[in-house]
Structure formats: structure tokens, C-alpha cells
Amino acid sequence: MQTGMRMSCLMLVCLLQSGTLMAQTLQAQRLQYEVTEAGQTPYLSRMLVTAQMMRIDQGGETADFILFDRGKRIIYSIDSEERSILVIQPKPSNQPDVRLPDIEVLAKDAGEAPLVAGRKAQRWALQVNGQPCQEAMVLPEMMAMSVAAQGEYLGLLAEQHKISLSGIPMAYRDACADAIQVYEPNALLEKGLPLRLWDVNGNQQALTDYAESESVDAGLFALPEAFTRKPMPQ
Numbered sequence: 001m002q003t004g005m006r007m008s009c010l011m012l013v014c015l016l017q018s019g020t021l022m023a024q025t026l027q028a029q030r031l032q033y034e035v036t037e038a039g040q041t042p043y044l045s046r047m048l049v050t051a052q053m054m055r056i057d058q059g060g061e062t063a064d065f066i067l068f069d070r071g072k073r074i075i076y077s078i079d080s081e082e083r084s085i086l087v088i089q090p091k092p093s094n095q096p097d098v099r100l101p102d103i104e105v106l107a108k109d110a111g112e113a114p115l116v117a118g119r120k121a122q123r124w125a126l127q128v129n130g131q132p133c134q135e136a137m138v139l140p141e142m143m144a145m146s147v148a149a150q151g152e153y154l155g156l157l158a159e160q161h162k163i164s165l166s167g168i169p170m171a172y173r174d175a176c177a178d179a180i181q182v183y184e185p186n187a188l189l190e191k192g193l194p195l196r197l198w199d200v201n202g203n204q205q206a207l208t209d210y211a212e213s214e215s216v217d218a219g220l221f222a223l224p225e226a227f228t229r230k231p232m233p234q
Contacts (some may be wrong), residue, residue, distance in 0.1 A: 025215045026050060029146045031193075032059070032209040038202035045205070053221045054153060067223060075156060076223055085223060087091040088232045090159040093166075101128050101175040102149045103184050105191070110137065116195065117142060124191045126179065129232055132198040133176040138192030141211065147193050154185035176200070 031047040048055045059063035063080035104127045114119040116139050126134040161181045165173065176199070179187075188194065198204035198228035 006198045011064065024218050026218050026221075028216045029143055029212050030209075030211040030214055030216075031143065031207065032145055033205045035205045036203065036210050044208075044224040047146060048216055048220060049149045050221070051145065054146075054149040055220055061217070061220065065161070065220075067221065068149070068156075070149060070152055073152070073156055075153065078224060080224075083224075083227050085227045086232060087229050088156070088160055090156065090163055090232070091234055093159070093162055100183060101179050102130065103128055103179050103187065105187050108135070113137065121195055122189050124190060126184070126187050128176050128179045131176070132200055134180060134188065134197070136194050136198075137196040138194050140192035142193040143212065145196060151186045151189050154189065156180050158185045160232060176222070181208065 007051045027050070029049045031049070033045045036041050044059045046057055046059045052069070052071055054068040054070065055065055055181040056068070063078075067076040067078065068074075069076070073089070077086040077088065078084075079086070085129075090203075098173050106125045106127055107124050108123040110121055110123040113123070119142065120138050121137045121139050123135065123137050125132060126136075158181060165178070165182065180199075188197065193207075194205070195207045196204070197206075
């Protein structure tokens with residue numbers, strides 16, 4: 001009788017432990033890019049995406065990361081050295097745009113683009129005021145949740161950029177940067193998952209790995225509780 005009770009208790013403990021482990025993980029899409037900013041050393045940028053959240057970091061359980069709450073439309077930027085969280089939640093602006101740049105998205109020959117997941121990549125170019133600005137090789141209908149999350153994230157950042165740039169005269173602003181960061185942040189992303197992205201200033205990024213679904217630690221999507229929260233100026 002005692003042996004049976006011990007076995008039952010052991011099985012119960014194992015089941016509880018298994019349930020706890022399952023609760024600590026969730027399924028996410030993963031994108032991994034090599035990013036090169038003009039004149040700088042390349043670095044890794046990883047995106048983990050769920051239906052509710054997106055985390056951007058440099059791989060592993062890095063102390064500094066960005067967390068985007070898709071439902072609440074809030075971006076959190078975590079700085080481990082300062083033990084702070086910058087909270088980006090721009091208020092909608094009713095101020096009309098003036099002197100909008102002329103933005104066009106043009107299809108280009110993809111050449112000998114290889115097949116990826118059975119699909120052929122497409123090449124698109126962003127042209128601003130008749131001048132080349134940015135190009136991308138994209139894969140249509142691929143990693144739809146991650147593409148949507150990136151679009152929401154860039155759209156929210158565009159709202160913040162618009163607020164931040166509102167006091168700068170148009171004569172001192174760059175039309176290409178405005179197009180990418182403020183007016184049409186998703187122009188090329190709307191064409192598909194970026195495999196390569198580059199601009200006329202030498203900035204580029206290239207997809208090096210991806211996973212349509214993998215188990216990740218749920219704690220990666222949690223904010224440090226002891227950190228000070230600082231709202232982004234509006």
C-alpha cells in the first residue's frame with residue numbers, strides 16, 4: 001500500500017513538473033538577419049514573433065532587447081546597463097503632412113534568384129522624388145505572422161518618428177529617410193518577407209536563418225520587473 005502511494009505521488013510530481021515546463025515555453029516564428037550599418041561591423045538581429053508579441057535581440061538570452069506588444073501597440077526598449085525600459089507609445093497625430101515626397105515602388109528583374117521554400121524571390125525598389133533609395137529581395141506569402149508583426153512595429157515607430165521630426169524644417173530633412181522611417185515604412189515589406197534589404201547609403205541586412213515554428217522560453221517575452229520605466233517624449 002505504501003509502495004503504491006509512493007508511486008502515485010511520484011507520478012503526480014512528474015506530471016506537475018512536466019506541466020510547469022510546458023507552461024514555460026511557447027511556439028514562435030524566428031527570423032535571423034545579419035545587419036550591416038554603413039561603416040560598421042555586422043551584427044546579428046533576431047526576431048521572435050508570436051500572435052501577441054515580438055522580441056528583437058542579438059540572439060540568445062541577451063540582456064538588452066526590444067519587446068513589442070502587438071495588441072497594446074507599445075514598444076519597450078530594455079537597457080540593462082541603466083536598468084531602464086524606454087516605453088514608446090506615440091499618440092495619434094492630427095497634424096497634416098506637408099511637402100510629402102513622391103514615393104514609388106517599382107518591380108525589378110530578380111535575375112537568377114534561387115528558389116526558397118519552393119518560391120522564387122522578387123526584387124523591388126523604392127524610389128523617392130525620382131531617385132533610388134532602397135531595394136529588397138523578398139519572398140511573397142512566407143512567414144505571414146512575422147511579416148505582419150514587422151509591419152505593425154515599423155508603423156508604430158513611424159508615428160513616433162513623425163512626432164520627433166515635427167519641429168525640424170523640411171529643408172533640413174532627408175527625403176529618403178523620411179520615406180522609409182515616416183511615410184512608407186512598409187512599402188517593401190508589403191511585397192513579402194525580406195531576404196535582402198539594402199539602401200543607397202550602404203546599410204543592408206540579409207536573412208541568414210528562419211524557423212516557421214519553434215519552442216522558446218516564455219520568459220523571453222517578459223519585462224524586467226525591477227527596471228525603471230521611462231516614457232518616450234511626445
